[in-house]
Amino acid sequence: MSSIATVIPHFVGGARLEGTSDRFADVYDPSTGKVQAQVALASKAEVDAAIANAEAAQPAWAATNPQKRARVLNKFITLIYEHQQELAELLSSEHGKTVPDAKGDIQRGVEVAEFATGIAHLLKGEYTDAAGTGIDVYSMRQPLGVVAGITPFNFPAMIPLWKLAPAIAAGNAFILKPSERDPSVPLRLAELALEAGLPAGILNVINGDKEAVDAILDSEVIKAVGFVGSTPIAQYIYTRAAETGKRAQCFGGAKNHAIIMPDADLDEVVDALVGAAYGSAGERCMAISVAVPVGKETADRLIAALKPKVEALRIGAPTDPDVDYGPLVTQAAKDRVLEYIQIGQDEGAELVVDGREGKVEGDENGFYVAGTLFDHVKPEHRIYKEEIFGPALMVIRADDFEQALSFPSEHDYGNGAAIFTRDGHTAREFARRIDTGMIGINVPIPVPIAYHTFGGWKKSGFGDLNQHGPDSIRFYTKTKTVTQRWPKPAADGGEAAGGSHFVIPTMN
Structure with missing residues (x-):
């Protein structure tokens, strides 16, 4: 009982x-x-x-x-x-x-x-x-x-x-x-x-x-x-x-990437990334957890724009209409995210915004983790290879479009990926060549509408x-297929039975 x-x-x-x-x-x-x-x-x-x-x-x-x-x-x-x-x-x-x-x-x-x-x-x-x-x-x-x-x-x-x-x-x-x-x-x-x-x-x-x-x-x-x-x-x-x-x-699981081309509207990108990465405390299988800026200038501009936005995220009780997101579901989920933040630091990624001290006044025992942002993440890092499932966004820098394309395509997970660009040819190449199941073009969370289909690839x-x-x-x-024949009875002028046939029926 x-x-x-x-x-x-x-x-x-x-x-x-x-x-x-x-x-x-x-x-x-x-x-x-x-x-x-x-x-x-x-x-x-x-x-x-x-x-x-x-x-x-x-x-x-x-x-x-x-x-x-x-x-x-x-x-x-x-x-x-x-x-x-x-x-x-x-x-x-x-x-x-x-x-x-x-x-x-x-x-x-x-x-x-x-x-x-x-x-x-x-x-x-x-x-x-x-x-x-x-x-x-x-x-x-x-x-x-x-x-x-x-x-x-x-x-x-x-x-x-x-x-x-x-x-x-x-x-x-x-x-x-x-x-x-x-x-x-x-x-x-x-x-x-x-x-x-x-x-x-x-x-x-x-x-x-x-x-x-x-x-x-x-x-x-x-x-x-x-x-x-x-x-x-x-x-x-x-x-x-x-x-x-x-x-x-x-x-x-998933590790959804967003590629940011140099020609992208950076204000639009930052707003999209913040919502897609931190909404629902990152507990979404289609959350963007990896940003892939192309070129050093793009990456530097992105980090400079993201940092204050992430620091300003409001966490609190989910009934509070002024908060951006609430707590994680359990203490175990919170502990998992905190462990990954430490792992990322230990691996050498740059912790731009540390969300481990996120507290809510009056609810200090709630399962809260504030917004976390990593830069200079490498493909060999555990925080990149594994799903964190929390409010943590990581930036892995790409030298060019081909390298950016390789990150989501070569990752074990293949749920979704997005690209932000103003160039139609680049977007088309991305959509055709990327090795994931769902694609966003200037859309951060590419969950298809109900009358299309939802599903990831690989693991x-x-x-x-x-x-x-x-x-x-x-x-x-299950599909049942019926092949039917209604011959005219011989008594009504139909052909008489022609005897047994031992050759497989064909369209000839």
Whole structure:
């Protein structure tokens, strides 16, 4: 039994379900450092029970025509907008991002749900009339059955919605295993989906740790799993999913670069970098963490302009409308960032702005790190090779465009990269040649809109199909192809059967 008054439960079969494992994890208020609740951690038996519930509910949902499923999603979206302030404040209280940023988190998730409301069109197959003599061929997309999503702490609304909305629209039942660090918003989303008319059991939320993850991976009922988190766990889930015959799309870490050409508008670049690097305390997989100015003059001008901007960043309680960003999610996350700052110093990078002493008056125990800026970072430095996931921007100087291009292309991670330039040819060469999955041209955070697809390359992404857009429908459905022939009966003047044929049919 938990010693904390507030215990966040699971959501199974259309109702909140208290945990029975007698295992709990602390949920913190990042701005004060205090435990505000505990969340129940599911046992394998609890996960299996949720999966069985989903398996029982799924056939009737799959048999519901896609237009009716879309209507449920439309009502769900309406309810999310009606509760957006409540959801944003709840998200902010557990994650630490500011309330306006939390609203953006919710909005980007809703946009994928809006895309999924077109499911009646998105599920349409192909048809070929008279592919052969008297033969037609057509295809249909059908749901996989029960699918799962394992989602991260840094976007507790957006990523669950990216996963569950297309999956449910396509006729699947969904098992959501959100982060145990900020589990309340996924729980509320499930309740709102039920209120919107989603049948009980189609969306189940199971809170847990590795035991719950392994139970999902071991299940023979679950046919696909989507994951967003760190690269080591992405690789683990992708490998384990393959062993049990599941589809998997697993997205890991990132080291996103922004190349600054000498002709770029420096004021625009600085504003873009500060927002992209330090927003949400840098806890974004698409945050710009590496600036690559081309040429010494560009680099010197960039550092001179960045330094006062970073020093002036305002940190504080996420409910304060005047702060730029709030705390990190946990003490462990803060300690990790502080350790990397020390590593960078020890490696010889120039610490231009040191954010380690960032404090908020009255909340000295909050998980705050002020803005940090490094210059003269080298490719061999750990702070360059590894993901820090905090409010730290590093500058690695390039002599020319070719060297600048090589940094993101040769990095282990390949999530996103951006370039700032006024030259169309340079931008085109960058877009064509860069070895990353998502590209920004004078756009600092190149997250595609909902009806395109989101996904990184190399160690940032594992699997052939990406998140949202048409890829999401392909991922959560299987294609069935029908070849049909309706010969005219011989009694009605049709040709008599011509006997058995032992040669493979061809278009000849």
